Amino acid sequence: MLRLFRHDQRDNLPTRRSVLAAGTGLLGLNLPSLLASAPDQKPRAKNVIFLFLFGGPSQLETFDMKPDAPDRIRGPYKPIASRTPGLRICEHLPRLAAISDRYTILRTLGHGWNDHSGGAHYLQTGKRWHVPIGTGFNPTQHDWPAIGSVLEMTESRAAAGRPNDLGRYFVLPNSLGRLQEAGQYRRPGEHAGWLGRAHNPLTTAVDKRDVNDNPYWRDCVDGELTFQIDGLQSPEGGAPERVRGRTGLLEKFDAARKAADERLAREVDSFQNKALALLTSGRARDALNIRAEDGRLRDRYGRHLFGQSCLMARRLVEAGARYVTVHYDCVDGYSWDSHRNTADVHKHLLPTFDQGASALITDLEARGLLDDTLVVALGEMGRTPKANGEWGRDHWSFLFPGLFAGGGVARGGLLGSSNKDASHAVDLPCSPEDLAATLYHALGMDPELRLTDHQGREVSAIDNGRVIRELFA
16 A cells, blocks of 8 residues: 555544645655755754753642642642733742743643653653663663754764854753763763764763762852863863962863874774863853853853753853753752752752753843754652652652743743643643654754664664644744
8 A cells, every 4th residue: 555644543534745745756856855945944043951850840830829728729829910911920030020021931841751860851852761660760872863963963974074163952060960960870861872873962060079069059160160071071180189280271171182182193082082172162162151241141140050050051052052951950869859958949959040040031032043043951750749758849840831932932922731639631632742843943943853873774763753833823
C-alpha cells in the first residue's frame, strides 16, 4: 500500500513535510525548492537563552495559582495582579508581574517521565532518556544530543570547518550537577551524546566556597565569577581563595594561554581545539569578562550566581553565541525540588529567579536584542497538587508552566489552562517534543531534520513534535 503521509499521532494530521514529500513524488517537484518557498520558514530568533530551573518549580507557587482551592492545594502564597489579563502571579515574583506584557506564559507543559535526570534529558533534547527511571543519574555517550549541540553541529558544517573564535553553544555557570553536594550527581541533557564530543557545549566553571555553600543564594564577589571554560582553568585554579589575589580576568587568560601552548604540543581532539581557541580569542575573552559590565546593571540582575549568569548569557549572545543554557542548579540537593525546606522557595528561589529573569528580559529589550533572542524559562517538571506532611510538594511531571519571551513570541500572552487542582491540562497540552520542535523552528531549523546516529542510522531529531505556533505573534 502506498503511504503518502507520515501522520502526527496525536492529532492524526499529516505533517507539512510529508505533504510536500508526497507532492514531490507524485508531481515530480523539487523538495528543497518547495521548502524554500513554503510559508512560515523565516527564522524567528537568532539566539536562544534557556533558563533551566532544575528540580521543578511548583506551578501552584509561580504562574498557575489556585487561590480558591482547598488549603492543602492552593499553597501558602498569595497571587498578585500582572499586566496580562487573566494572569495572576505569585507574590514573590513582583518584578516578573510588572513586565508580564513582554512575555507569554504557557501553563500546560507536561510529560510522563517523573524523574529529574530523565526529565533534564527530555526537556533539553526532545527525546526520552534511554536510562530507565531510578537506574542512573549521569550522562552517557549514548544520550540524545541537546538542541544546542544539534545547532552547533549544523552551524559547524555550514561553516565548512572555518574556525569560530567565540563558540555557538554555551552552558553557564556550570555543567548541571557540578555544584550539587560534592558534585557526584552530574546530569544528562546538555551534552552532544552520540553526536560526538566535538559538539558538546563550551561550559564555564564557577566554584563554591565549600560543600555547604550555595552561591545562588548569596552575593558573589568578582574573584569567584571567573566564568572560565571548564577543564581549561588557569594553572593556579579557580577556587575563590586562590583567585582573589589576582588583579583581573585578563591575567588568568594570559596564564591559561601559556598552559595551552604546552597542551597543543600533544594530541587533542576537536572539542579541545575549539575550547583552547577561545583562550586566544579577544572576542571570547571580552565576552566572558563580567567585570566589564556597569556595576548598576549588575546590581539589577542580582550579584547572586543566577543573576550574574543571566547577565553573562546576554553578553554571550550579544557577542555572537547562538544558544546559551543557564542552569539554576539544586546545590543543596533540594532547592526547586521542594519536598522539604519549603521556606527556601520564598526566601531564596523565587526572589533570585524573579530578579535575574526580569533583568535579562528588560536588558535584552533595551539593547534591541529581544526580538532576535528567544528566552525560555522552565523546569523539568512541576510539583504535586497536594502538599506532603512537611508542607513540601513532591515530583509531578504531568503539568508545569514555561515562560517565553522574545524571538517572535507574543507579548502579554497566556496560553493553556489546567484543571481545578493544577494537576493536568484542560487544553493545549504540550510535550517536550513540542518544545523541541518549537525551538528548532524559532531558530530557523527544520523540526523534522534527520541525524546520523552512532550506529550510522538516519534518525529523526525529534518524533511527532508539533511547533507551538500559538506562542508566536
